[in-house]
Amino acid sequence: AEKVIIDTDPGIDDAMAILLALRSSELDVIGLTSVFGNATTEVTTLNALRLVELEGHYGIPVARGCERPLVLPLGELGTYVHGEDGLGNTFPPLPKGKPLPLHAAQFILEALRRFPGEVTLLALGPLTNLALAVSLDPEAAALARRVVIMGGAAETRGNISPVAEANIYNDPHAAAIVFKASWPVTMVGLDVTTRVIMTPEYWERLYQAGNRATDFLRAITPFYQQFHDQFYGMGGATHTHDPTAVAYLLVPEWFEAPELPVYVETQGRCMGQTVVDWHGQWEGLPRVKVCLGVNAEAVLDLIYERLAKPMESDEENE
Numbered sequence: 001a002e003k004v005i006i007d008t009d010p011g012i013d014d015a016m017a018i019l020l021a022l023r024s025s026e027l028d029v030i031g032l033t034s035v036f037g038n039a040t041t042e043v044t045t046l047n048a049l050r051l052v053e054l055e056g057h058y059g060i061p062v063a064r065g066c067e068r069p070l071v072l073p074l075g076e077l078g079t080y081v082h083g084e085d086g087l088g089n090t091f092p093p094l095p096k097g098k099p100l101p102l103h104a105a106q107f108i109l110e111a112l113r114r115f116p117g118e119v120t121l122l123a124l125g126p127l128t129n130l131a132l133a134v135s136l137d138p139e140a141a142a143l144a145r146r147v148v149i150m151g152g153a154a155e156t157r158g159n160i161s162p163v164a165e166a167n168i169y170n171d172p173h174a175a176a177i178v179f180k181a182s183w184p185v186t187m188v189g190l191d192v193t194t195r196v197i198m199t200p201e202y203w204e205r206l207y208q209a210g211n212r213a214t215d216f217l218r219a220i221t222p223f224y225q226q227f228h229d230q231f232y233g234m235g236g237a238t239h240t241h242d243p244t245a246v247a248y249l250l251v252p253e254w255f256e257a258p259e260l261p262v263y264v265e266t267q268g269r270c271m272g273q274t275v276v277d278w279h280g281q282w283e284g285l286p287r288v289k290v291c292l293g294v295n296a297e298a299v300l301d302l303i304y305e306r307l308a309k310p311m312e313s314d315e316e317n318e
């Protein structure tokens with residue numbers, strides 16, 4: 001299985017993505033690293049621990065990461081989308097475990113050095129931890145298998161601003177560093193994640209499974225649905241951001257992802273915009289794979305299948 005570190009700011013869709021990854025035997029999740037974004041790092045770290053514990057994965061370590069962007073002051077958190085607790089204001093009990101006594105950036109570097117060429121970094125939040133890691137040791141970037149980022153927007157509008165997607169906007173300098181580093185980067189951005197839409201019927205069908213993962217999602221998701229309704233008028237449907245990046249890891253063939261030069265704007269009104277240089281008119285830009293198209297049906301079916309199945313330990317008991 002592919003070794004993966006999930007760098008994350010859980011977060012309602014992060015929660016779904018993490019459960020999906022943990023339920024996918026193609027992936028070997030070797031650790032979670034936390035970052036600010038949807039809530040403070042304090043809160044997202046607790047949530048990362050809660051999510052590994054939810055279905056009994058006590059052996060998966062969590063390393064706490066950065067609390068603010070590399071150079072900018074901490075901006076507004078995503079609590080209006082995800083709740084004060086990052087989990088739809090459900091305030092679940094405290095996790096049993098503690099984070100490692102090791103910074104996320106250090107955890108990432110140690111894993112890359114220990115398993116050269118084998119570790120994939122899946123980034124579901126602002127890119128601060130990854131940027132810090134590669135700044136501490138620029139040679140480490142060459143050791144990563146691939147870096148898959150939920151973030152950015154190429155041909156579509158932004159979400160946190162008219163032009164910017166939230167994860168890039170929340171630390172644009174970090175994003176610029178991560179895009180430029182020598183590891184292969186794929187951007188799973190709003191061009192695809194806003195086309196994978198979970199309808200109220202889809203959510204209902206998922207809840208019918210009645211396992212620990214879907215019961216948890218049933219509790220936390222209404223807040224996220226409300227946000228999508230207030231902001232986009234989606235009537236109970238939601239976009240599928242972070243889980244779509246996991247789907248890309250699992251079946252890249254479902255995505256159209258040409259390699260293109262991308263510039264990350266770090267200043268001004270358009271801060272956080274990922275500008276694709278379609279015709280190669282600007283010099284020196286890093287080339288990354290940019291997801292432009294997706295088989296949304298297939299992605300939705302896969303997510304349903306994985307989340308609705310009984311827990312592995314339940315299956316053994318049958």
Ligand code: BDR
Pocket residue numbers: 011012013014038078081124125150159165166167241242
């Ligand atoms: C991204 O921003 C966060 O709110 C979500 O968890 C996702 O990672 C979508 O723009």
Ligand code: CA
Pocket residue numbers: 008009010011013014038124125242
């Ligand atoms: Ca996220």
